[in-house]
Amino acid sequence: MKRRDFMLAAGAAAGVAMLPRMSFAxxxxxxxxxxxxxxxxxxxxxxxxxxxxxxxxxxxxxxxxxxxxxxxxxxxxxxxxxxxxxxxxxxxxxxxxxxxxxxxxxxxxxxxxxxxxxxxxxxxxxxxxxxxxxxxxxxGSQVLLAYDTSKLDPADAPKTWDDLVAWIKANPGQFVYNRPDKGGSGGNFVRRAIHQANGLDPSKFTVSNYTQEFGDEALGKAWELLKDIAPSLYDNGAYSSGNTQSIQLLSQGVVTMAPVWSDQVLQAIDQGVLPPETGLVQLQDLALVGGxxxxxxxxxxxxxxxxxxxxxxxxxxxxxxxxxxxxxxxxxxxxxxxxxxxxERFADIVPLTIPTFPSGAWEAAINDGWYRNVAPNVDRNS
Amino acid sequence: MTDAVEGAARPLIDNTDSKRPHGLLLVAIPVLLMTWLIIWPIISAIGRTIWRPDAEGNVGFSLSSYVFFFSDQYSLNNLWITLWTTLMCAILLLVICLPIAIYLRFSSGRIPAYVQALAIFPMFVPSIILAYAFIRVLGPNGMVDILLNAVGLPKIRTPYLTPWGPVIGLVWDNIPLTVLILLSGLGNVANHAIEAARDVGANRLQVFWHIILPRISNSVLVAISFAVLGIFSSFTLPYLLGPAAPEMMGPFMNRTFREVNDPLNAITQAVITFGFCIAFGLFYVRSVARNQGK
Incomplete structure (x- = not known):
């Protein structure tokens, strides 16, 4: 076929393909x-x-x-x-x-x-x-903790919030979570801190019970928990800008542990982004939030x-x-x-409960409060 | 020569038709579009932030959202980091691009052509790809670290997720435009002026200071105001490479609008950003006007 004819035919075919499809169910x-x-x-x-x-x-x-x-x-x-x-x-x-x-x-x-x-x-x-x-x-998918088994023995992987905090402080710079509004893995880690600060009771938070006073009190306690671990996070308190970036830091061996979405991490392992030895663990006192x-x-x-x-x-x-x-x-x-x-096979990531956290006004309050209270209060150069 | 002059009795640009509205019609569509899509939203944004209902629902004049912005340390930190990033980028751009442009102007052959192609290259790389490449290369345990490690040197202090991350990314992204504008400005510098200066014994620095710089000062101003306008309101690179806090105005506005569901403060931030950009824009307009007046 001549080049000119080919171009004509290809153009016509492309044009037909781009026509709005008038189809009836x-x-x-x-x-x-x-x-x-x-x-x-x-x-x-x-x-x-x-x-x-x-x-x-x-x-x-x-x-x-x-x-x-x-x-x-x-x-x-x-x-x-x-x-x-x-x-x-x-x-x-x-x-x-x-x-x-x-x-x-x-x-x-x-x-x-x-x-x-x-x-x-x-x-x-x-x-x-x-x-x-x-x-x-x-x-559904749930947030869990992924870690590098070459640096952390699965037997020592933290299974409760207190263990996790102790591990983060004992291993400064080895944990990162992303900004809560930029991806659910960090967002739900922050929500788990809110649960921790409020008696491990997800039912305290409903989509309609946000008020300024209750929000300030409940979230304020969580900000204290997060500020407490901030200096021990990656780079003295840096926060990655999304789910993928956390996985990237984990895969480059920069950090040992990060919260991740269950489906994203299994896929990352499947595609070779993360090695097959990557460990997964869910907190057993109260699981990380899922949806x-x-x-x-x-x-x-x-x-x-x-x-x-x-x-x-x-x-x-x-x-x-x-x-x-x-x-x-x-x-x-x-x-x-x-x-x-x-x-049996997924026992590690199967929680007994799937805690949820309401959106609506709570979401805006968390997104604003975290940036104002947790993110800046760190002297990054120290 | 005389033939050519006689042939040009009818001027190249015929001004006899200037009373007719053709020219106005030609610019009417862009002007209308600009009024509708840019000028009107600006007026509406300013109006909505200073003229709005109070607690009782009475619409009235109020500057409270601006008072909040300028009394809120978090917002001020964001504005400050934006100004700092912009200033750093402007300085670095000049330091990097001026030597490149001068080299390209005063040399010939194949190597300068390659250098020019290399300098223009960032123009064709989308900033999102640049951001991820940056993380792979300059990020923690990235390529630079691997190379340093291979020769037994310590790791670098990675600029990823620090204020220097966006600076490096934005400078790289803005090199092509700056080099091109400076290069066109250097076209004004006549070779014989430099040769004359050399003949009377001027050294390189004197040539640069007394001959080249005065002729291209306008281009420098234009290049910097172009770069600064883009950098001040940039989004992708600060978002992907910068720290969580303080954040630049672009990500800050976007987050306030989408994640905090607070359109009023987002618009206020936008108006303030716009105010700064107008100030930079005036430099550009002034230098263009001065040029046209010549």
């Missing part, structure tokens, strides 16, 4: 959207989709990356508008979404009530993860019933085990429904 094709990272999309493409399609002949998945949560909310808003004209929203399943957003979506009836949908596996869902009848916690990812099914979608079958399928032992082994995530069902062999 096909029967039996579940339109699925995610706001998560690419590792989640890979997991669905390579594991969930083939398994689901094999188990449910006639149904298939159309996996679409919606970008971020704002992308999911935009599709929800489209579904709200479609509901008013009784048209098809062309969306059936959100992999990760908050049914409270956009405002009034539940009242308008665009999301399916999963509790009443009659899922055969719904009773297995971990009660700690249920936030709403309209969302389904199907996977669940919740899926939402659209009530008005053309494939509502098929999407609910998918939701049920996600709670099956097959997928829940795969979340643990392949994604490095954390099952959405209670641990009793995970095979004994897997429970």
């Amino acid at each position: 096909a029967e039996g094709v579940i339109d699925w959207y995610t706001s998560s990272d690419s590792n989640i999309l890979d997991f669905w493409t390579n594991t969930v989709k083939p398994a689901f399609e094999a188990a449910h002949p006639g149904l298939s998945l159309n996996l679409v990356d919606a970008g971020d949560s704002a992308g999911i909310i935009a599709i929800s808003e489209r579904a709200l508008a479609a509901k008013q004209t009784n048209t098809d929203p062309q969306a059936d399943y959100f992999e990760a979404a908050d049914p409270l957003l956009p405002n009034g979506a539940i009242e308008a009836g665009i999301f399916a009530n999963i509790k009443q949908a009659g899922l055969s596996n719904y009773s297995k869902v971990n009660p700690a993860g249920i936030q709403s009848d309209y969302s389904l916690p199907y996977r 669940f990812t919740r899926s939402v099914v659209l009530e008005t979608g053309a494939n509502r019933d098929a999407a609910l079958k998918l939701a049920d399928f996600m709670l099956s032992e097959e997928i829940q085990s795969a979340i643990l082994t392949e994604l490095g995530g954390f099952p959405g069902v209670s641990w009793d429904y995970i095979s004994a062999e897997l429970r």
